[in-house]
Amino acid sequence: MNQILxxxxxxxxxxxxxxxxxxxxxxxxxxxxxxxxxxxxxFFTAIVLGYVFIVVVPGFTVGGVEAMAALFxxxxxxxxxxxxxxxxxxxxxxxxLTNAIDGGNEPPExxxxxxxxxxxxxxxxxxxxxxxxxxxxxxxxxxxxGVTLLAGIQAEDLKxxxxxxxxxxxxxxxxxAPPKQVAAALTLLADWHLKLxxxxxxxxxxxxxxxxxxxxxxxxxxAAQRIAQLGGTGKLLxxxxxxxxxxxPEGVKNIGLLGSSEFLLPKExxxxxxxxxxxxxxxxxxxxxxxxxxxxVIYADHYQRLDLATRELKQLIEYPNQPVKRVxxxxxxxxxxxxxxxxxxxxxxETLERIIERFSNSAxxxxxxxRLAHLKLELKGQKETPGVKLGVYExxxxxxxxxxxxxx
Numbered sequence: 001m002n003q004i005l006x007x008x009x010x011x012x013x014x015x016x017x018x019x020x021x022x023x024x025x026x027x028x029x030x031x032x033x034x035x036x037x038x039x040x041x042x043f044f045t046a047i048v049l050g051y052v053f054i055v056v057v058p059g060f061t062v063g064g065v066e067a068m069a070a071l072f073x074x075x076x077x078x079x080x081x082x083x084x085x086x087x088x089x090x091x092x093x094x095x096x097l098t099n100a101i102d103g104g105n106e107p108p109e110x111x112x113x114x115x116x117x118x119x120x121x122x123x124x125x126x127x128x129x130x131x132x133x134x135x136x137x138x139x140x141x142x143x144x145x146g147v148t149l150l151a152g153i154q155a156e157d158l159k160x161x162x163x164x165x166x167x168x169x170x171x172x173x174x175x176x177a178p179p180k181q182v183a184a185a186l187t188l189l190a191d192w193h194l195k196l197x198x199x200x201x202x203x204x205x206x207x208x209x210x211x212x213x214x215x216x217x218x219x220x221x222x223a224a225q226r227i228a229q230l231g232g233t234g235k236l237l238x239x240x241x242x243x244x245x246x247x248x249p250e251g252v253k254n255i256g257l258l259g260s261s262e263f264l265l266p267k268e269x270x271x272x273x274x275x276x277x278x279x280x281x282x283x284x285x286x287x288x289x290x291x292x293x294x295x296x297v298i299y300a301d302h303y304q305r306l307d308l309a310t311r312e313l314k315q316l317i318e319y320p321n322q323p324v325k326r327v328x329x330x331x332x333x334x335x336x337x338x339x340x341x342x343x344x345x346x347x348x349x350e351t352l353e354r355i356i357e358r359f360s361n362s363a364x365x366x367x368x369x370x371r372l373a374h375l376k377l378e379l380k381g382q383k384e385t386p387g388v389k390l391g392v393y394e395x396x397x398x399x400x401x402x403x404x405x406x407x408x
Contacts, residue, residue: 228285330363
């Protein structure tokens with residue numbers, strides 16, 4: 001019984017060894033750079049091993065001169081095998097090191113190449129460039145670089161803005177398009193509408209698509225801020241396109257003989273007038289954070305209305321998806337206004353502690369801790385300026401606008 005079991009084990013092990021050798025042979029043949037040469041090596045090796053087992057090995061059992069001759073033959077066969085497989089043995093030893101450097105036999109990650117298209121574009125051959133880009137997009141249809149390159153050639157080289165818009169919108173409509181790339185494509189389209197067509201309305205439409213597709217995200221917030229800035233941009237573009245003759249007034253004569261030339265300086269808008277402009281702007285574009293921040297400073301420094309400034313800054317701070325640095329900046333600005341306008345220690349401390357609570361493991365939290373440690377010195381060092389009591393009319397002079405009165 002034991003003998004039968006031993007035979008079965010030997011047969012199984014032999015079959016496993018044979019299968020392993022066959023797999024190794026096939027694998028080596030597939031990965032070889034020169035399969036015929038590898039086949040010759042295997043054939044020569046089989047002949048040498050057959051000669052060793054059939055001719056050389058029996059010579060060791062005889063002894064004497066024949067054993068010495070068998071040893072010599074064995075050395076010759078070993079030398080032949082070394083010459084045959086030396087390159088393969090070196091490769092086996094050095095392969096792990098070279099693989100770590102050059103990646104080994106792993107094929108490179110497939111990616112599109114637009115060097116030919118860029119060359120054709122620089123050669124002022126936009127149609128040829130489009131052909132090359134489309135060849136790559138046929139293999140990688142959702143490649144953002146290729147889509148924007150194709151749209152750029154259409155818009156800037158061929159002056160075909162509608163075609164570029166179709167290209168970008170087709171990419172944006174794809175379900176596989178990442179949100180950031182969609183927002184970047186629509187923002188690029190808005191820039192082209194402004195730059196190439198001087199069409200602020202079309203630019204606004206492109207940006208509104210971002211808000212509609214990604215509501216309550218940082219992408220929609222950035223798009224809303226861009227929309228808020230389109231009013232001034234549209235006026236500049238319209239003025240650049242429809243230039244009107246400008247009458248230049250006669251300059252002041254004998255300016256060097258005047259006692260003062262201050263009256264020649266351009267008059268700056270008064271804070272009250274500026275606040276009214278800001279409020280009107282925010283009614284149309286409530287997400288314009290820069291204007292709201294400026295309005296808060298005017299409320300605090302000009303009107304001495306820290307409560308209104310606090311309300312505006314808190315609205316900014318509570319906006320969702322704002323960057324850490326920007327929120328920390330608004331909290332620090334609120335603390336600055338509180339220090340300047342006589343808030344007590346506990347109020348300023350609570351403002352700075354909000355930075356630490358919200359961003360405990362960030363650099364802005366460390367700065368807030370450092371400022372909090374010296375807060376009493378900061379409050380003590382704040383110089384008191386003689387206050388001038390204003391009447392109710394004077395205090396609310398800039399707040400007489402209908403839109404401002406609603407905020408009081």
